[in-house]
Amino acid sequence: MKAWSGLVLSAVLAATPFAAFAQTAAQTPATPGSAEALPDVAARLRERALSGSGAYDILESLTTEVGPRAAGSPAMARAKDWAIARMTALGFKNVHAEAYAIPAWFRGVETAEVTAPFPQPLDITGLGRSVATPPEGIEAEAVLFATFEALQAAPAGSLKGKIAVLTERMGANDSPTGYGTANRWRRKGPSEAAKRGAVGFLIRSLATNDNRAPHSGALNYDDDVAKIPAAALSGADADQLERIARRGKPIRVRFTLRPTLVPAATTWNVVGEIPGRVTPDEVVLVSGHLDSWELGTGAIDDGAGVAITLAAAHLAGERHPRRTIRMVMWGAEETDYAGEAYAKAHAADASKIVVAGESDNGAQHIVALQAPAGGADLAPIKTLVQVLAPLGVTLNTAPSRSGGDDVGHLAPLGVPQINLRQENSHYFDIHHSAEDTFDKVDPAELDKATAAWTAAIWVLAESGVDFRKAASAVATR
Amino acid sequence: MKAWSGLVLSAVLAATPFAAFAQTAAQTPATPGSAEALPDVAARLRERALSGSGAYDILESLTTEVGPRAAGSPAMARAKDWAIARMTALGFKNVHAEAYAIPAWFRGVETAEVTAPFPQPLDITGLGRSVATPPEGIEAEAVLFATFEALQAAPAGSLKGKIAVLTERMGANDSPTGYGTANRWRRKGPSEAAKRGAVGFLIRSLATNDNRAPHSGALNYDDDVAKIPAAALSGADADQLERIARRGKPIRVRFTLRPTLVPAATTWNVVGEIPGRVTPDEVVLVSGHLDSWELGTGAIDDGAGVAITLAAAHLAGERHPRRTIRMVMWGAEETDYAGEAYAKAHAADASKIVVAGESDNGAQHIVALQAPAGGADLAPIKTLVQVLAPLGVTLNTAPSRSGGDDVGHLAPLGVPQINLRQENSHYFDIHHSAEDTFDKVDPAELDKATAAWTAAIWVLAESGVDFRKAASAVATR
Numbered sequence: 001m002k003a004w005s006g007l008v009l010s011a012v013l014a015a016t017p018f019a020a021f022a023q024t025a026a027q028t029p030a031t032p033g034s035a036e037a038l039p040d041v042a043a044r045l046r047e048r049a050l051s052g053s054g055a056y057d058i059l060e061s062l063t064t065e066v067g068p069r070a071a072g073s074p075a076m077a078r079a080k081d082w083a084i085a086r087m088t089a090l091g092f093k094n095v096h097a098e099a100y101a102i103p104a105w106f107r108g109v110e111t112a113e114v115t116a117p118f119p120q121p122l123d124i125t126g127l128g129r130s131v132a133t134p135p136e137g138i139e140a141e142a143v144l145f146a147t148f149e150a151l152q153a154a155p156a157g158s159l160k161g162k163i164a165v166l167t168e169r170m171g172a173n174d175s176p177t178g179y180g181t182a183n184r185w186r187r188k189g190p191s192e193a194a195k196r197g198a199v200g201f202l203i204r205s206l207a208t209n210d211n212r213a214p215h216s217g218a219l220n221y222d223d224d225v226a227k228i229p230a231a232a233l234s235g236a237d238a239d240q241l242e243r244i245a246r247r248g249k250p251i252r253v254r255f256t257l258r259p260t261l262v263p264a265a266t267t268w269n270v271v272g273e274i275p276g277r278v279t280p281d282e283v284v285l286v287s288g289h290l291d292s293w294e295l296g297t298g299a300i301d302d303g304a305g306v307a308i309t310l311a312a313a314h315l316a317g318e319r320h321p322r323r324t325i326r327m328v329m330w331g332a333e334e335t336d337y338a339g340e341a342y343a344k345a346h347a348a349d350a351s352k353i354v355v356a357g358e359s360d361n362g363a364q365h366i367v368a369l370q371a372p373a374g375g376a377d378l379a380p381i382k383t384l385v386q387v388l389a390p391l392g393v394t395l396n397t398a399p400s401r402s403g404g405d406d407v408g409h410l411a412p413l414g415v416p417q418i419n420l421r422q423e424n425s426h427y428f429d430i431h432h433s434a435e436d437t438f439d440k441v442d443p444a445e446l447d448k449a450t451a452a453w454t455a456a457i458w459v460l461a462e463s464g465v466d467f468r469k470a471a472s473a474v475a476t477r
Numbered sequence: 478m479k480a481w482s483g484l485v486l487s488a489v490l491a492a493t494p495f496a497a498f499a500q501t502a503a504q505t506p507a508t509p510g511s512a513e514a515l516p517d518v519a520a521r522l523r524e525r526a527l528s529g530s531g532a533y534d535i536l537e538s539l540t541t542e543v544g545p546r547a548a549g550s551p552a553m554a555r556a557k558d559w560a561i562a563r564m565t566a567l568g569f570k571n572v573h574a575e576a577y578a579i580p581a582w583f584r585g586v587e588t589a590e591v592t593a594p595f596p597q598p599l600d601i602t603g604l605g606r607s608v609a610t611p612p613e614g615i616e617a618e619a620v621l622f623a624t625f626e627a628l629q630a631a632p633a634g635s636l637k638g639k640i641a642v643l644t645e646r647m648g649a650n651d652s653p654t655g656y657g658t659a660n661r662w663r664r665k666g667p668s669e670a671a672k673r674g675a676v677g678f679l680i681r682s683l684a685t686n687d688n689r690a691p692h693s694g695a696l697n698y699d700d701d702v703a704k705i706p707a708a709a710l711s712g713a714d715a716d717q718l719e720r721i722a723r724r725g726k727p728i729r730v731r732f733t734l735r736p737t738l739v740p741a742a743t744t745w746n747v748v749g750e751i752p753g754r755v756t757p758d759e760v761v762l763v764s765g766h767l768d769s770w771e772l773g774t775g776a777i778d779d780g781a782g783v784a785i786t787l788a789a790a791h792l793a794g795e796r797h798p799r800r801t802i803r804m805v806m807w808g809a810e811e812t813d814y815a816g817e818a819y820a821k822a823h824a825a826d827a828s829k830i831v832v833a834g835e836s837d838n839g840a841q842h843i844v845a846l847q848a849p850a851g852g853a854d855l856a857p858i859k860t861l862v863q864v865l866a867p868l869g870v871t872l873n874t875a876p877s878r879s880g881g882d883d884v885g886h887l888a889p890l891g892v893p894q895i896n897l898r899q900e901n902s903h904y905f906d907i908h909h910s911a912e913d914t915f916d917k918v919d920p921a922e923l924d925k926a927t928a929a930w931t932a933a934i935w936v937l938a939e940s941g942v943d944f945r946k947a948a949s950a951v952a953t954r
Contacts, residue, residue: 060720064595064717064720064721064724065595065724066595066597067591067595067596067597067598067717068597068598074596075596075597078595114544118541118542118543118544118555119544119551119552120543120544120545120552120774121544121545121771123911210916211688211690211912212690212773212911212912212914213688213689213690235916236912236914236916239914239915239916240541240544240774240914240915243537243541243915244541244542247541247542294598296689297597297717434600434689435688435689435713437689437713437716437717438716438717438720439687439712439713439716
């Protein structure tokens with residue numbers, strides 16, 4: 001975003017062999033089976049998306065007309081209807097919703113306060129799947145831990161009757177204590193505290209800023225440990241508890257969480273296709289997730305992913321590639337069930353999916369392409385790398401093993417995975433918090449991301465690229 | 478803050494006649510009645526404050542050990558105790574609290590949602606003095622107004638049974654639609670809407686950013702108009718309502734506010750003095766307000782003002798000036814009663830106050846000095862202007878008529894007013910919102926502000942500057 005001003009981009013494009021197409025793309029009709037070379041069409045599609053991909057309008061529509069959409073909620077049912085209507089209007093075929101049941105968790109009253117030594121409110125939000133407190137909340141002495149390791153090192157029984165508070169600060173994205181590491185603190189922290197006798201667990205929001213908006217996210221209780229209520233503190237509130245703790249007096253905290261758990265609620269993976277003009281049984285699957293945490297309107301997580309891949313599939317689809325493009329909007333990514341449900345329902349036809357990808361890392365431009373094992377050596381991928389270069393995309397030569405939290409469930413079924421990684425150094429400023437709203441999204445950035453996906457989808461769906469074969473070749477090399 | 482890096486400041490200091498003192502200030506004991514020239518001591522004190530004024534520690538203590546402190550609340554009683562203890566520890570004399578009764582308003586449950594056409598939650602916070610809704614809230618059609626003028630132009634009866642929503646965006650500070658103008662929208666909007674039949678009023682937060690944290694602030698009901706419940710929407714939520722409205726379908730909104738009004742609660746102006754060594758009956762009054770809105774911890778509004786003036790009074794007081802320095806911490810600025818109570822209680826001795834000032838505009842450095850009418854021509858003020866120049870302070874030649882919301886009540890009693898205006902272009906990003914917390918404050922900026930106040934207090938209390946006489950001279954000129 002910062003590195004690619006329009007001026008810089010224009011200068012780069014002027015130096016590429018694709019520049020000539022940029023100026024005429026808008027006038028050129030789709031020509032199925034035309035003699036135009038693959039990279040030329042890919043570059044033309046890239047420019048078409050850059051000049052206004054439609055992704056921003058899709059995102060505006062979803063976040064405004066549906067708003068927050070927790071998996072299993074009435075809002076999710078409206079999101080499903082929205083998705084069907086939107087894909088139908090864009091000319092997708094075979095548009096349908098695939099229902100499945102999930103344990104759904106709905107936020108209720110959430111309050112917290114320091115009761116001693118300095119009474120004052122705290123801003124918290126419950127972690128997904130947390131059990132409820134009693135209606136009057138729980139009050140106990142708070143024991144602060146500066147690191148997850150310190151919590152794990154606490155002796156058995158040492159937290160009996162206490163509220164454990166983990167104030168460790170998550171690092172910048174891709175740093176050693178970035179989200180990849182830190183999300184284990186949130187997922188495992190409650191049971192680690194409970195094992196040592198704690199009656200409640202609070203964690204500094206996993207976030208790269210420290211405002212007052214706490215960031216949610218799911219926890220995973222161990223089966224054999226007491227389930228204790230657990231919430232995230234805003235960064236500023238975690239700082240405040242640390243300052244209070246430095247006074248050396250015992251701290252007492254009270255918090256209340258009144259979520260509801262519905263053991264079997266319905267949600268949907270919503271699907272639409274652009275049937276392939278030559279080999280419709282070969283499927284390029286692209287996706288984003290439709291569900292969101294409900295504190296914001298799920299703009300960057302993951303309305304953006306839905307908008308980027310839907311707009312890209314539509315634009316690439318207008319050129320009617322050889323293979324089928326299948327758009328999937330996942331119905332329960334935040335609670336982990338969508339990919340599993342899809343893999344279970346599609347075990348028999350997963351072999352038709354030639355590659356699967358997912359956009360779930362924000363609304364910024366793409367910085368790297370990652371292909372399945374052996375894929376980087378294939379001519380169409382080399383072509384794609386060239387087409388994406390003017391967008392600032394580089395090839396990451398590490399093989400892609402999972403294209404995302406949802407499509408990753410197809411990997412064990414042999415479905416090749418592709419990644420288009422995004423610039424996301426500020427993603428965790430607002431991720432999973434009330435600040436994840438439409439106004440945070442830059443339309444030019446969204447179009448840049450969509451441009452990369454559009455070119456990628458075209459190359460994957462129009463070429464005969466065979467990742468399974470490439471992977472076998474690598475394996476037997 | 479941006480204009481004055483340490484490097485730039487050092488360069489300027491090196492070019493001033495006061496630079497020599499900067500290096501030895503720490504070693505020089507206070508010397509009451511010494512022969513050191515007024516500007517030399519002022520410059521020495523300025524440097525002393527810049528090297529660590531103690532203001533940051535005071536602010537950390539207040540925001541941590543008391544936290545939010547609404548006038549009339551138990552937290553305000555703790556703030557009063559904190560203030561007495563802190564001033565006593567700093568060696569102030571005659572430390573005492575002056576009690577008075579105020580109508581206090583305490584926030585209760587606050588919720589809001591769009592119920593049609595696209596059900597979703599809204600982030601709001603009640604406006605100070607708002608009446609409560611029924612426990613189940615009120616639900617009605619929302620009518621959006623893009624400007625306050627449009628609301629005022631709505632015909633009588635046109636809002637009957639509706640919720641009026643003012644989405645006008647406040648401008649940057651000091652712009653034509655900055656807070657000086659916009660705070661009338663908040664104060665007068667509820668009665669303007671009620672006059673036309675509205676049953677509720679929502680206003681886009683008066684703020685210079687558009688995050689999800691709504692900003693509070695007081696309203697003023699007209700006496701002869703129905704009192705309707707009123708709240709501020711976050712900027713992002715106001716945007717969302719505007720987007721929904723563009724769909725052209727009727728919007729229904731429900732909101733609930735359950736505040737409590739206590740007709741006569743106790744609060745305190747807390748006072749401490751450094752008695753003058755020569756003319757103790759001449760008083761230089763400096764101040765900040767101790768009360769705060771309770772969404773944040775009142776760090777920039779106005780813990781910073783308390784910390785800056787208390788640290789400055791203490792540092793200047795260590796040199797024992799001729800006149801008495803009186804530090805006042807106001808107990809009800811946000812609800813408008815503190816200055817009035819003080820003026821009423823001190824009508825008989827207001828003539829002893831030679832000048833009064835107040836710091837209530839954030840935690841950043843000082844940009845301008847404003848003296849009472851005729852004051853800019855006095856030699857001590859010319860000296861002060863020179864001493865403040867290295868801090869980036871310029872003289873604003875317009876006469877100061879009010880030193881602040883509280884000390885301004887002393888102006889009708891003839892008390893001269895002084896202003897030290899602060900850089901505050903981002904003040905309204907967090908003002909009156911949950912984001913007003915200690916972590917937002919830069920200690921170097923706080924020291925720079927304190928340095929200016931320290932030098933000013935010294936000059937005002939050590940010189941014989943007589944603003945009343947200067948004003949008379951101007952008047953008869």
